[in-house]
Amino acid sequence: MxxxxxxxxxxxxxxxxxxxxxxxxxxxxxxxxxxxxxxxxxxxxxxxxxxxxxxxxxxxxxxxxxxxxxxxxxxxxxxxxxxxxxxxxxxxxxxxxxxxxxxxxxxxxxxxxxxxxxxxxxxxxxxxxxxxxxxxxxxxxxxxxxxxxxxxxxxxxxxxxxxxxxxxxxxxxxxxxxxxxxxxxxxxxxxxxxxxxxDMAPLTVLGVLQALPRIQDMSEDDGLFVESVMAALAQTGPEAAERLADFVAKRAAKVAGPGQG
Missing domain, CATH: 3.90.226.10 (2-enoyl-CoA Hydratase; Chain A, domain 1)
Structure with a gap:
């Protein structure tokens, strides 16, 4: 069997x-x-x-x-x-x-x-x-x-x-x-x-999964430093540029309240 x-x-x-x-x-x-x-x-x-x-x-x-x-x-x-x-x-x-x-x-x-x-x-x-x-x-x-x-x-x-x-x-x-x-x-x-x-941008996922948990164990100053590094990586990536352009051009949905999306 x-x-x-x-x-x-x-x-x-x-x-x-x-x-x-x-x-x-x-x-x-x-x-x-x-x-x-x-x-x-x-x-x-x-x-x-x-x-x-x-x-x-x-x-x-x-x-x-x-x-x-x-x-x-x-x-x-x-x-x-x-x-x-x-x-x-x-x-x-x-x-x-x-x-x-x-x-x-x-x-x-x-x-x-x-x-x-x-x-x-x-x-x-x-x-x-x-x-x-x-x-x-x-x-x-x-x-x-x-x-x-x-x-x-x-x-x-x-x-x-x-x-x-x-x-x-x-x-x-x-x-x-x-x-x-x-x-x-x-x-x-x-x-x-x-x-x-x-559907999330890979660099954003990287920050959320890898940086965010580690920041919790850091001093305030070190945590804020790592946050800035991740922001620099994510916000200058190709997917970020495309998605931000979509938002500015009103091709992307705005944040809605709970139950309204």
């Missing part, structure tokens, strides 16, 4: 759709899935202008596959964690925007994967948790840095110490997700957003 791939890959126009495909295991992440996901993410970097990460079946991702988790020596745990960091960095530090389309359980390592993406769309069924604390372990896929930056360290402490679960509405209020949609509509919203970002 053929064994289905743990990760699916589909190129739709200029957007790569990368799907976690262990629905019987709630898309829990084992080493095989992690390796397939890395290969898919790197493939997307080479042939797409945007990427959507989603989950097949009842949820996005239930985190680390504890059924395959075995007792490890500290050094083994350390290197296993660093492997997760490296794979998720292929998304976070890649040169195309990644959008997570979320539904159902998005917990533990699944939340860490969602946090590695640049935009997050959650449908109303989505819920978020960091159950590692209640299971006697600690996060290892980047949550201490990346989830804490999205939520704030106090909220992450609450989730880890008490097992608190955030529903989709609470996650949006906390800044964990940027878009909240009705149940079942996350893929459609992700498709809409990915079409927009795939």
């Amino acid at each position: 053929d064994v289905p791939n743990a990760v699916t890959y589909e190129l739709r126009d200029r957007v790569a759709w990368v799907g976690l495909n262990r629905p019987q295991k709630r898309n829990a992440i084992n080493d095989a899935l992690l390796s397939e996901f890395e290969a898919a993410a790197r493939r997307a970097q080479g042939e797409a202008r945007a990427m959507v990460v989603h989950g097949h079946g009842p949820c996005f991702c239930a985190g680390l596959d504890l059924a395959e988790h075995r007792a490890r020596e500290p050094a083994e745990v350390f290197h296993h964690s660093r492997r997760w960091h490296a794979v998720f960095a292929a998304v976070r530090r890649g040169h195309i925007p990644a959008i997570a389309a979320l539904h159902g359980a998005t917990v533990g390592g699944g939340l860490e994967l969602a946090a590695a993406c640049h935009l997050r769309v959650a449908d109303a069924s989505t819920f978020f948790a960091l159950p590692e604390g209640t299971r006697g372990i600690y996060v290892g896929g980047g949550a201490s840095v990346h989830v804490a930056r999205l939520l704030g360290a106090p909220r992450m402490m609450d989730m880890m110490l008490t097992g608190r679960v955030l529903d989709a509405a609470a996650a949006e209020r906390a800044g964990l997700v940027q878009y909240l949609v009705p149940e079942g509509e996350a893929p459609a919203k992700a498709a809409e957003l990915s079409a927009k970002v795939a």
Whole structure:
């Protein structure tokens, strides 16, 4: 019997759709899935202008596959964690925007994967948790840095110490997700957003994905310096000249208020 791939890959126009495909295991992440996901993410970097990460079946991702988790020596745990960091960095530090389309359980390592993406769309069924604390372990896929930056360290402490679960509405209020949609509509919203970002000028995307996150770790003066460098690169590029000319000639739409565009 053929064994289905743990990760699916589909190129739709200029957007790569990368799907976690262990629905019987709630898309829990084992080493095989992690390796397939890395290969898919790197493939997307080479042939797409945007990427959507989603989950097949009842949820996005239930985190680390504890059924395959075995007792490890500290050094083994350390290197296993660093492997997760490296794979998720292929998304976070890649040169195309990644959008997570979320539904159902998005917990533990699944939340860490969602946090590695640049935009997050959650449908109303989505819920978020960091159950590692209640299971006697600690996060290892980047949550201490990346989830804490999205939520704030106090909220992450609450989730880890008490097992608190955030529903989709609470996650949006906390800044964990940027878009909240009705149940079942996350893929459609992700498709809409990915079409927009795939049309962005490459130098603008470079600034948003590569400069903006690093500026957050810089001093004010250094951050403003890097901003000016990126402005000089982007605003003198050929695509910028064409798009600005279109705007001046009134061939491009003006910014409209929410719901008016």
